[in-house]
Amino acid sequence: MQAVFLVCACISILCVAVICIYMFAKGCPAIAKIGVAEFLGGKDWFPTNSQPSFGIFPMIVGSMYVTAGAIMIGVPVGLLTAVFLAKFCPKRLYKFVLPAVNLLAGIPSIVYGFFGMIVVVPFVRSVFGGTGNSIITASFILGIMILPTVIGMSESALNAVPSQYYEGALALGATHERSVMRVVLPAAKSGVCAAIVLAIGRAVGETMAVVMIAGNQARLPHQLTQGVRTLTANIIMEMGYATGLHYDALLGTGVVLFVFILMLNLLLSAVTSKKER
Amino acid sequence: MNEQMKMTYKAHPLSFVMKLLVWICAAATVGVFLMLVGYVLVRGVPYLSTSLFSLHGTTDNVSILPSIINTLKMVGIALLIAAPLGICCAIYLVEYAKKGSKFVKAIRLTTQTLSGIPSIIYGIFGSMFFVTALKWRLSLLSGACTLAIMVLPVIITSAEEALKSVDDSYREGSFGLGAGKLRTVFRVVLPSAVSGILSGVILAIGRIVGETAALVFTAGALTKIAGLKDSGATLAVHMYNLSNEGLHMNEAAAAAVVLLITVMLLNAFASFAAKRIKKTSGEI
Numbered sequence: 001m002q003a004v005f006l007v008c009a010c011i012s013i014l015c016v017a018v019i020c021i022y023m024f025a026k027g028c029p030a031i032a033k034i035g036v037a038e039f040l041g042g043k044d045w046f047p048t049n050s051q052p053s054f055g056i057f058p059m060i061v062g063s064m065y066v067t068a069g070a071i072m073i074g075v076p077v078g079l080l081t082a083v084f085l086a087k088f089c090p091k092r093l094y095k096f097v098l099p100a101v102n103l104l105a106g107i108p109s110i111v112y113g114f115f116g117m118i119v120v121v122p123f124v125r126s127v128f129g130g131t132g133n134s135i136i137t138a139s140f141i142l143g144i145m146i147l148p149t150v151i152g153m154s155e156s157a158l159n160a161v162p163s164q165y166y167e168g169a170l171a172l173g174a175t176h177e178r179s180v181m182r183v184v185l186p187a188a189k190s191g192v193c194a195a196i197v198l199a200i201g202r203a204v205g206e207t208m209a210v211v212m213i214a215g216n217q218a219r220l221p222h223q224l225t226q227g228v229r230t231l232t233a234n235i236i237m238e239m240g241y242a243t244g245l246h247y248d249a250l251l252g253t254g255v256v257l258f259v260f261i262l263m264l265n266l267l268l269s270a271v272t273s274k275k276e277r
Numbered sequence: 278m279n280e281q282m283k284m285t286y287k288a289h290p291l292s293f294v295m296k297l298l299v300w301i302c303a304a305a306t307v308g309v310f311l312m313l314v315g316y317v318l319v320r321g322v323p324y325l326s327t328s329l330f331s332l333h334g335t336t337d338n339v340s341i342l343p344s345i346i347n348t349l350k351m352v353g354i355a356l357l358i359a360a361p362l363g364i365c366c367a368i369y370l371v372e373y374a375k376k377g378s379k380f381v382k383a384i385r386l387t388t389q390t391l392s393g394i395p396s397i398i399y400g401i402f403g404s405m406f407f408v409t410a411l412k413w414r415l416s417l418l419s420g421a422c423t424l425a426i427m428v429l430p431v432i433i434t435s436a437e438e439a440l441k442s443v444d445d446s447y448r449e450g451s452f453g454l455g456a457g458k459l460r461t462v463f464r465v466v467l468p469s470a471v472s473g474i475l476s477g478v479i480l481a482i483g484r485i486v487g488e489t490a491a492l493v494f495t496a497g498a499l500t501k502i503a504g505l506k507d508s509g510a511t512l513a514v515h516m517y518n519l520s521n522e523g524l525h526m527n528e529a530a531a532a533a534v535v536l537l538i539t540v541m542l543l544n545a546f547a548s549f550a551a552k553r554i555k556k557t558s559g560e561i
Binding site for chain 1: 303317370388404493548
């Protein structure tokens with residue numbers, strides 16, 4: 001029977017191996033066919049022209065923009081909410097705030113996208129101008145979506161800090177806020193970093209919510225009110241009807257995304273293993 | 278606020294600003310959640326009509342019932358694959374494996390990797406592997422297998438936590454009474470860890486119900502009740518199609534309400550189950 005358990009235990013290793021092999025075996029030749037420099041650095045994405053060009057640079061930039069925006073919105077708010085939950089929250093209130101955060105994590109991305117479509121897009125349109133399907137909108141929704149990731153991990157990091165740190169700071173005459181912000185929070189640094197890395201992964205990989213609100217124009221944006229297309233959106237929009245080299249180019253897009261996520265994962269395990277030491 | 282606190286904050290205005298900021302951020306988080314749920318409910322509930330739940334979906338009534346049935350099937354098949362595998366993996370990790378061995382580390386790393394891979398990558402992989410290479414075409418089976426891989430880390434981690442939280446005295450007691458390893462695992466350890474495992478499984482159901490990107494290219498978007506080998510849209514995919522076409526926004530909103538309520542109920546169940554392990558393990 002132990003053998004059965006052992007075989008089952010191998011399944012996650014097997015899955016990762018097969019996924020890696022398939023992604024790279026199918027995607028890399030596609031990138032090579034188009035040319036690495038032209039694929040990664042090309043600014044034109046005209047896959048269906050008679051002289052097609054497959055440059056995903058605008059999509060890479062698009063993913064970076066919306067991710068950066070999401071981090072700028074989600075991390076400060078999420079971190080301070082985690083501080084609130086760990087050090088400020090009255091017990092009675094905790095019972096309401098924590099479930100709200102957990103439910104935010106459970107809401108499907110398509111519902112986030114729908115919320116963005118009916119509420120945030122019109123709002124951004126009336127306040128900032130443009131069509132509303134823009135970097136700002138996508139960043140805002142992604143910022144909300146990464147909140148539970150940031151809050152959950154940061155809170156447990158804050159709670160793991162020995163209480164002597166906090167008490168010591170209080171005894172030296174610091175206020176409650178100062179002790180938390182200047183002593184406890186720095187001590188929880190590696191956990192917070194892990195949370196941010198995880199949040200970046202979430203934001204980069206998010207597909208449905210982004211494709212519904214980001215506008216999806218495959219060109220380099222010049223303003224925050226312009227639409228962008230992310231790597232994920234590029235795949236989901238065109239994979240359905242793509243054939244030949246176009247299909248290969250989309251696989252290549254997937255590989256670029258996959259490599260990025262794998263690098264983030266390595267970074268994450270580097271950060272967490274440092275914490276364990 | 279009492280006098281002493283007022284004095285403190287007068288002497289340290291920055292501390293007061295910090296406190297305000299922390300409270301504002303927490304309020305913003307809760308506020309955004311309430312706003313999201315509120316808007317979706319207000320927008321969608323009025324359109325929950327009976328024609329939306331008719332058994333035969335047409336392009337006119339865009340019924341969501343077939344897609345709900347597909348979702349249930351999808352959940353069933355995916356769990357049938359993922360739950361035994363994940364739980365057995367957790368049993369191996371907790372009960373059999375040498376702690377800290379290279380093999381265990383590899384499992385940890387790959388599980389973590391799996392949970393970090395975005396759903397669209399699973400979608401691409403599923404469409405290349407299950408749909409094309411195994412020739413299962415766009416079908417519930419392809420979709421369910423893709424999703425099974427996707428929820429595997431959720432089940433493994435929660436089952437592992439649950440098994441770890443079972444007190445060692447249970448195992449020792451069972452061994453002391455003469456039970457073997459296997460009997461101990463199945464008759465003593467698993468029953469006391471069942472609510473924790475359940476909470477992970479419920480979370481996995483929530484992920485499956487809400488998943489879209491991984492399914493569009495593996496299970497397809499046909500809105501009819503599908504068999505194992507047929508293409509069929511789950512509720513989330515159906516909702517994506519509706520809002521994408523832009524013709525049936527009201528029905529999409531109604532579908533969003535159904536999705537939202539289902540997922541919220543599932544999450545509530547999961548945390549209820551998770552709380553129960555804390556209680557039972559506290560009693561020991």
